[in-house]
Amino acid sequence: MRRTFAIPLALISVVSWQVRAIAHGVGITYQATEAIELQANYDSGEPMAEAQVSVYSPEDPSTPWLTGTADETGRFVFAPDPSIPGTWEVQVRQAGHGEILNIPVGGEAGVLGANAGASEADGESNSQIASGIGDNLSIPQKGLMAVSVIWGFVGTALFFLARKK
Amino acid sequence: MHIPDGILPASVCIAGYAIAVPVTWYSLRQINRLKDPTEELPKASLLTAAFFIASSINIPVPPSSVHLVLNGLLGCVLGYFAFPAILVGLFFQAIMFGHGGLTTLGVDAVMMGIPALVASHIFQFRHVFRQKLGEKLATNVFAFLAGALGLGLAAVIFFFLVITNIPSGFDAQTERAAVYGLSLAHLPLMLIEGTFTLLLVMFLQRVKPELIERRG
Numbered sequence: 001m002r003r004t005f006a007i008p009l010a011l012i013s014v015v016s017w018q019v020r021a022i023a024h025g026v027g028i029t030y031q032a033t034e035a036i037e038l039q040a041n042y043d044s045g046e047p048m049a050e051a052q053v054s055v056y057s058p059e060d061p062s063t064p065w066l067t068g069t070a071d072e073t074g075r076f077v078f079a080p081d082p083s084i085p086g087t088w089e090v091q092v093r094q095a096g097h098g099e100i101l102n103i104p105v106g107g108e109a110g111v112l113g114a115n116a117g118a119s120e121a122d123g124e125s126n127s128q129i130a131s132g133i134g135d136n137l138s139i140p141q142k143g144l145m146a147v148s149v150i151w152g153f154v155g156t157a158l159f160f161l162a163r164k165k
Numbered sequence: 166m167h168i169p170d171g172i173l174p175a176s177v178c179i180a181g182y183a184i185a186v187p188v189t190w191y192s193l194r195q196i197n198r199l200k201d202p203t204e205e206l207p208k209a210s211l212l213t214a215a216f217f218i219a220s221s222i223n224i225p226v227p228p229s230s231v232h233l234v235l236n237g238l239l240g241c242v243l244g245y246f247a248f249p250a251i252l253v254g255l256f257f258q259a260i261m262f263g264h265g266g267l268t269t270l271g272v273d274a275v276m277m278g279i280p281a282l283v284a285s286h287i288f289q290f291r292h293v294f295r296q297k298l299g300e301k302l303a304t305n306v307f308a309f310l311a312g313a314l315g316l317g318l319a320a321v322i323f324f325f326l327v328i329t330n331i332p333s334g335f336d337a338q339t340e341r342a343a344v345y346g347l348s349l350a351h352l353p354l355m356l357i358e359g360t361f362t363l364l365l366v367m368f369l370q371r372v373k374p375e376l377i378e379r380r381g
Contacts, residue, residue, distance in 0.1 A: 043262065043263070043264060044223045044230060044232075046230065052335045052336060052339060052340060054332075054334035054335060056334075063334075064334035067334060067335070067336075069339075091171065091332070091334065091335075093172065093332075093335055093340065094340075094343050095327070095340070095343035095344045095346065095347040096168060096172060096323065096324075096326075096327030096344060096347070097169065097172075098169065098171070098172055099169060099170075099171065100170070100171035137262075142262065145261050145262075146217075146218060146221065146261070149214070149217055149257050149261060150214045150217065150218060153210045153211065153213050153214035153217070154210070154211065154214060156206070156207075156210040157206070157207035157208075157210035157211045157214075158207070160203050160206040160207045160210070161207040163203070
């Protein structure tokens with residue numbers, strides 16, 4: 001059994017050695033960095049697929065520091081420069097719909113600052129910072145709010161209807 | 166259809182308020198001239214509720230989805246009450262669900278409210294064509310047109326505002342293509358809202374015709 005495996009393994013090692021010999025020298029290093037991931041959805045829950053994203057650094061709020069496009073699922077990841085602390089502004093836009101997010105980087109409240117190695121609970125609070133009105137509400141909450149407002153209007157209607165009589 | 170905060174420059178937002186304020190004043194003055202201004206309040210209040218909730222009703226129009234607006238319908242049934250009704254409805258939508266925004270409240274009110282007032286006048290044309298088409302047909306035709314054109318005009322204003330205010334940080338070509346796609350999706354919505362207005366007017370004619378006729 002052992003011998004039957006030994007021959008193919010030897011072949012593979014020869015092939016891989018050849019490939020390495022053909023390749024030109026490429027040096028790739030990597031470094032782990034903190035990145036910010038955005039998830040852009042319409043309030044219907046549909047992802048903003050391929051929405052345009054502009055990132056503005058705190059140093060220059062008028063010229064985009066980075067522009068890009070969200071993926072099919074409305075996801076966009078970028079790594080802000082940790083040497084520029086402050087509030088980073090991210091604009092997501094598609095067909096006149098969109099939102100501006102203010103993301104604090106560095107400092108105590110920063111995503112990349114003192115809380116960089118934060119627990120899950122802190123991670124949640126960070127993601128809440130980066131959400132707009134209504135995004136954090138559950139469907140029952142939204143439903144109850146809608147019903148309350150509608151009841152307000154119906155009550156107003158009934159009030160004036162009763163006065164008329 | 167609602168323009169949220171941060172999409173338009175401050176000057177456009179201020180211009181929106183500058184138009185919305187006198188139009189609200191004019192509408193309220195017209196309402197005050199009625200014999201009993203509170204008489205139509207129950208109807209206006211109920212339709213404000215309908216307007217408030219309509220934007221939560223999404224209609225899939227591939228590849229995107231659109232939501233009901235009902236501004237043409239409000240104009241058709243409420244007349245001058247439509248503008249303040251839309252303003253109140255938009256305010257609640259912005260505060261409760263973040264749909265639209267407070268800085269763009271004026272712009273959104275103008276975008277949906279003025280077409281509603283236009284729709285109200287379109288619906289009045291039924292009196293002109295009453296002889297030619299007959300009472301019932303004229304009412305139905307102009308109810309449909311008011312509902313469809315009210316929404317259509319609002320959509321045209323929306324696309325004009327969005328296309329002329331693309332910030333420099335975004336690729337204008339891509340954004341324009343997305344806006345054109347969305348504008349096409351509003352064509353079937355015009356038909357839906359026109360039909361919806363027609364059905365409501367037909368229903369009111371049968372159940373309580375004075376609700377439509379009073380302002381005739």
